[in-house]
Amino acid sequence: MAANKLAFIIVESGAEPDVMQVLDDLGLDHYTRWSDISGHGETGRKEGSAIFPGLNTVLMVAMPEDRVEPLVERLHEVRDSFIVTPGMKIIVTDCVMY
Secondary structure, eight states: OOOOEEEEEEEEGGGHHHHHHHHHHTTOOOEEEEEEEOEEETTEEEOSSSSSOOOEEEEEEEEOGGGHHHHHHHHHHHHHTSSSOOOEEEEEEEOOOO
16 A cells, blocks of 8 residues: 555544544545543543543544545544534644555
8 A cells, every 4th residue: 555644533432433434435444543542632631531521532544645635524524513523633644654
């Protein structure tokens, strides 16, 4: 697989199934997923506790550059489809795979 971009998708775990569906729809079936991740971002702290409920999922996806925009557009559609907007960040950087 020729990959020159690496996307990190950080999303509240409740929206993870929708994000996974986007990856499947776009044929991005090579990824690494970390589940039950705590953190603090724009939507507050996520620590999986009674005081700071919820956790995050982080996905790392390597892809050709031309796949980035369709991915970002679809993920924004997912984010915007919720009544209460889930926390979601997409970080894209250059990538070299060996």
